[in-house]
Amino acid sequence: MKLVLALLLVFLSGRIYAENPRLISVIEPPANYLNARGEPDGFVTDIIRTLQEELNNHSKIEFIPEARALKIAEQNANVILFSFSRTPEREQKFHWLGQVQSKKWHIITLKTRQLAIDSPGQLKTLPSIGVVRGDVREAWLIAQGFSNISSVASHEQNIRRLLTGRVTAILYELQGLRHLTASLRLEPDTFESVYIANQSDVYILMSKQGTSPTLLRRWQQAFSQLRHSGKLGQIARKWQARLLSKQNTPSEVVDNILVF
Structure with a gap:
């Protein structure tokens, strides 16, 4: 009898461990980043931690470059990614747990350049546009036919x-x-936005291939509860105030999410 119970406990603990998701994010402040103490921080990180508390989950948050994070989630079960833009190319590859942000993509340059941009055609004539390698903005520029992309x-x-x-x-x-x-101790007025190129909605998402339906359902229900209880809006308003007071970053809270 003791042997049977021991085997049952091993089996159950194995199932619980197997259904603990791997939590992966990217350095994308102020949504998710490492703070001065080297700890995960950010308003979407706050959302994830609140969900973890509700689900009694203790998975460690990992920070991985975007292209590799997406590849891991495409090829492995029980992976949660945050915060990632929802695009047509990604739509069928993942489960989309919930929206957490909406953001505009700006063409940013030095104010001293005095650039004036009125159309996407003008953007294509610029000597170079810097993006992050594997980032959704790089993919968007490529899809739009830009050849002046410089990735790091x-x-x-x-x-x-x-x-x-x-x-x-x-x-x-x-x-x-x-x-x-x-964080770099630079004057923000050194830079300016000269054009809004696009806008994207940002989500928490989960891998599809082999992912436990039970795990998916638990996280979906937890996010739904977070939204309906008002906690999602509370987190958004907390960070709205924090970003405005500390960095003079204005935002709106619309349907319980931050909109920049």
Whole structure:
């Protein structure tokens, strides 16, 4: 009898462990990033941690470059990614747990360049546009037929390249720019947005291949409860106030999500 119970406990603990999701994010402040103490931080990270508390989940948050994170989620079961833009190309590859953000993509350059952009055609004539390798903005520019794309590993690298003149402009968001200029001790007025190229809705998503239906359902229900209980809106409003006071980053809370 004791042997049977021991085997049952091993089996059950194995099932519980197997259905613990792998949590993967990208460095994309202020939604998700590593703070000065080297800890995961950000308003979407807050959402994930609240979901973990509701589900008694203790998975560690990993930060991985976007292209590799997407590949891991496409090829492996029980993987949760955050925060990723929802695109037609990605639609059928993942389960979409819930929207957490909506953001505009700005063409950002040095104010001293005094660039004036009125159309996508003008963007294609720029010497170079900096993006992050594997990022959704790089994929979008490629799909739009841009040939002046210059890709590197991080947004911070792009900001530094903009300062040294190695790229003419970067495709990024103003809220991320303000976060990084603050951490790099740069004057935000050094930069300006000259054109809004696109807008995307950002989600928490889960892998499809082999993912446990029970695990998927539990996280879907937890996110739905978070939204209907008002906690999702509370997190959004907390970060709206925090970003405005600390970084002068304005935003709206619409349907319980931050809109930049």
